[in-house]
Amino acid sequence: MTLIPSPAQLPTVRPLVTVDLAILTVREHRLHVLLVRRPTEPAEPYPGHWALPGGFIRVGTDQTLLDCAQRKLAEKTGVESPYLEQVAAVGSADRDPRGWSVTHLYLALIPSNDVILRAGANAAAAEWHPIEGDRVNVPLAFDHESLLALALDRLRAKIEYTSLPAFLLVEPFTLPELQHVYEVVLDRPVEKSAFRKRLFAQDFIEATGASRETGKRPAALYRLRYRDKPVYFPRTFSPRGD
Amino acid sequence: MTLIPSPAQLPTVRPLVTVDLAILTVREHRLHVLLVRRPTEPAEPYPGHWALPGGFIRVGTDQTLLDCAQRKLAEKTGVESPYLEQVAAVGSADRDPRGWSVTHLYLALIPSNDVILRAGANAAAAEWHPIEGDRVNVPLAFDHESLLALALDRLRAKIEYTSLPAFLLVEPFTLPELQHVYEVVLDRPVEKSAFRKRLFAQDFIEATGASRETGKRPAALYRLRYRDKPVYFPRTFSPRGD
DNA sequence: TATTTAAGTTGCACAATACCACTTATATTT
DNA sequence: AAATATAAGTGGTATTGTGCAACTTAAATA
Structure with a gap:
């Protein structure tokens, strides 16, 4: 029996891959972040919680990570070409109850004036929430509070120079x-x-x-x-x- | 017929998730990067090419992205606690012929003295290669040349301050x-x-x-x-x- | 016309670096 | 042993960009 060269071993169990956005603006003399409400079906993790907008990579649709971030930003805000920067990737076994997951956090800066908020397919509502220090005034889903803190750290560090x-x-x-x-x-x-x-x-x-x-x-x-x-x-x- | 609440929709087609390392050191008055040889089986992409050390996340083994990077670093160099920093995540449909993939690039700085190079399970050889400008003197697999350039940019930017x-x-x-x-x-x-x-x-x-x-x-x-x-x-x- | 207020300017102080000359310690050469 | 060469280490002035404070300017209002 002849051995056919075995195909390269690819992992069968793969992490979930997502993109999350910290979309920031200044309104009424305060920094605000755009939050969406998670779906309320009980099968969903953190049902009804506020969260950073984001979601899974669509392998068929998104050509690159950045494309995915731009798509999600446009879906939520209608803004096409704002400042958009990758902040970090955060991945672990326990950050999402559905399994090992990696999220890719992007920071977007947009002028509040030209924004038309749109509730997305997977989010009942999108709202601006004022930022107080490192936090926002509602609890966030997943590890989004620490993601938000990462984005704010990045913004505040870069603003200095x-x-x-x-x-x-x-x-x-x-x-x-x-x-x-x-x-x-x-x-x-x-x-x-x-x-x-x-x-x-x-x-x-x-x-x-x-x-x-x-x-x-x-x-x-x-x-x-x-x-x-x-x-x-x-x-x-x-x-x-x- | 009663509808059972449908389970949350998780993507069935998921990207490949990897970690790659730019392990840098200074030897003989020059900056060097650690490269490994890819396996030579024809089923593997870029067989026999030099590449940055790295590989797939092991969902069962690695608790976090950083754990995975530390594990791979220790496997290749035996160094346990060097300087290790996430540089960027790069993901696209075409960077790996095996499918949509995201890699997470880490920069490691180690003193060349206390390194014992180890050929890993998935790499025939590990060698230091001198860096000339933004490049190395051999062609690299995948998009590893641009990954290396990213790591060098980060190092050179941070060295200034x-x-x-x-x-x-x-x-x-x-x-x-x-x-x-x-x-x-x-x-x-x-x-x-x-x-x-x-x-x-x-x-x-x-x-x-x-x-x-x-x-x-x-x-x-x-x-x-x-x-x-x-x-x-x-x-x-x-x-x-x- | 005087007053108020925010926009915008000027000048000096100060801190960290650039540049250059100098001193010091050791090995080598004479 | 003294002179020389070389790398280690120090000190002093110039330059740059910011901090701070007082000033001028342009408009609205009293």
Whole structure:
């Protein structure tokens, strides 16, 4: 009996593979995260709980991990090309009661203005929830509280030395508006003069010529020179008392 | 006929889930990466090619993604607790001919001295290969060339503002040795005086009292104060001519 | 016209690094 | 033994980007 070369051994038991999104925006002077309600069927884990939007990779539909994240973002928000960044992959035997699972966490920054929330097929409702510190005001399904904390850590770390917050605003925007976004995310005041010098030194914004009337002296409007990626500053922010 | 609540729909077709490691060290004044040879059976993809060490998650064995990375690292090198960091997850329909797959890339830094290379069950040979720029001198299987580039990018970015290179040395080490590791990884000279002032300002190293004879003036030996995590410097390195 | 307020600017202080010259310790050469 | 070479290690000024505070400017309002 001749042995046919045995086919390569592929694992028959495979982990569940998902993508989850921490979609963040600034509304009413506070950072918010988009949450969806899990289905209420008792067969589902965490029925009725709030969760980060996400779901299984669709092997037939999604060409890449990033495609999958973009698809889910568009499904929930209608936003097509926001800032979208992979934060981390978290995988373990016990994070999902249905079995060994790996989730791929993406951070999305979008301006709150141009969002039309859509309840997805697998989610009864989608709502903005304000962020208090590292948490949100409702319990989350699975390990989504720690996923949210990871995304917030990433955002707050990068804000110290990048222009990421610009992606939370609609263009054109004024410098006081941009400064305010920094202050909301960092949860501390930012010094006006140093802030503006940083921006101008990198010249990643340009004046539109127009200005916005706000009741007092009008503020000049700016747009980004490059929409695709953030600018890196040579040093971090940090008030002297550190 | 009564409907039983349908069980939650889990995907029946699931991606392959793997972990790959970029294990880096400095030998003979150059950065090296550990590569293994893929099995030569024709049923295997990329038979006989060099590849980053890695493999499928073992759902029965590995409790977490990190556990899996640690297990594979120990299998190949015998090193138990090096610096190990998740770099990124890369997933797509076409990166592995056997089907939709996601790999989880980890970066490991180890001192070359205490390594005993072991050919694993699924790899005929394990060898150090010198790194030239972003590449290695042999073609790699799958998308491992771009994975390697990702790991190198991460290392080089972090070296600009952290003490990561210390994990590439055995303790105790001298400051000229540490400086040399920085220069090898950055592929540019580092200014001695500024370098030392940075180190001392963070005080993450302490003198052992002993010194190493090198032919000329002996160099003082130092050890790390904290083995678990790198130190972050307040600014990046960068020569003025940038 | 004076006042108020937010937008925007100017100038000096300060901290960390770049760069360069110098001193020190050891081995080697004369 | 003294001079020399070389790598280890130190000190001092220049430069850069931020922190901080006072100032000017432009509009709305009293």
